[in-house]
Amino acid sequence: MQWIGEVDDQTTLEVHRVVSAVVALGGAVGWLQIPTLVDIGQWLGGWHAAVTTKRAGLVLCRVDGQIQALGG
Numbered sequence: 001m002q003w004i005g006e007v008d009d010q011t012t013l014e015v016h017r018v019v020s021a022v023v024a025l026g027g028a029v030g031w032l033q034i035p036t037l038v039d040i041g042q043w044l045g046g047w048h049a050a051v052t053t054k055r056a057g058l059v060l061c062r063v064d065g066q067i068q069a070l071g072g
Contacts, residue, residue: 004051004058007044011060014067016040047072 020034035043050056061069
């Protein structure tokens with residue numbers, strides 16, 4: 001596990017994959033429709049700002065180097 005740092009394209013893609021899967025299964029994660037990559041990028045940017053200012057945290061859980069879960 002790691003706290004989110006700078007958000008790169010790979011992180012955005014992996015988080016998009018996880019969030020999209022949860023939304024497709026009907027999970028309550030803040031989106032009613034599968035978000036776009038732009039949506040996820042903006043969302044992660046907000047989390048990064050919150051982590052940087054110590055207002056909140058977002059942890060990324062990796063399995064074999066790939067993000068499989070996350071939590072705020």
